[in-house]
Amino acid sequence: MKSSVAGSAAGPAADAPAARQDAGGGPxxxxxxxxxxxxxxxxxxxxxxxxxxxxxxxxxxxRPRLGRMRLSTGDLLDLDQSMVIGRQPSVSRVQGGVMPRLVQVASPGGDISRSHVEVRLEGWHVMLCDLKATNGTVLVREGQPPRRLAQNEMAILLDGDIAELGDNISLRFEEIP
Known part of the structure; x- marks a missing residue:
């Protein structure tokens, strides 16, 4: 099944993330x-x-765009704002007065939680936070064994890091060179 990406990086907004950020008074x-x-x-x-x-x-x-997330579905998401990824993502609290982008991914086996992970931008860092996902999140970093994040655990992402969510859905962080 193909994923549905709410607020994906398609369209004119993706061509000018800095302009949109400046106009909106971004962080x-x-x-x-x-x-x-x-x-x-x-x-x-x-x-x-x-x-x-x-x-x-x-x-x-x-703050400029900090990179992008490449989903295993083929979707590319610019990291110009935080995002919550899951099969039916939602947020109950908004940090810093900025609503994160909600990214919906298919989960035919039900392995992915409604709101599974948050990709949070803090200063110049890209952080991955497991949102108490039922089946967990596995962080894969080159040269290290895969590591399951604890519920609510946050990790700084490095270029090339992969977050495995389940149902063959993964996210790969790509830093801007």
Whole structure:
């Protein structure tokens, strides 16, 4: 079965995530910028986009897209806001006044919980949180054995990390180079 992705990365909004964020007054992060205006984490010495030297002082900027999630269904989701993924996702509380994107995936075997995981953006970090999923979430990281997250456990995602949800549905985090 093909998944239905609510708020997927299709359409004009996906082409200009930074513009949408700026217009909506998205979350601010402390960043070092290059002469071209590319925002970078304050710990970087060179621009991750163009390789230029960064200005010495950090400034507050609208947080840029932090990467994307590649679903095993083929869907690509830009990480320009937090998201809740499950077979019928919903949220009861909104953190920071920003509603996360709700991403629905098919679960014919019922392995995936209604709201299974949250992909949360905090500053420059992409976090994965198991939302008390009945059948759990397995984090697969290169060079390490697969690890089942505890209920409500949060883990920082690294480029290439895979979250296995069940029913052959997985999410792969792809960092922006």
């Amino acid at each position: 601010l992060v402390l960043a070092r910028v290059c002469a071209q205006g590319h925002a970078n984490p304050p710990t970087r010495a060179q621009c991750s986009v163009c390789g230029a030297a960064l200005l010495p002082d950090a400034v507050q900027v609208a």
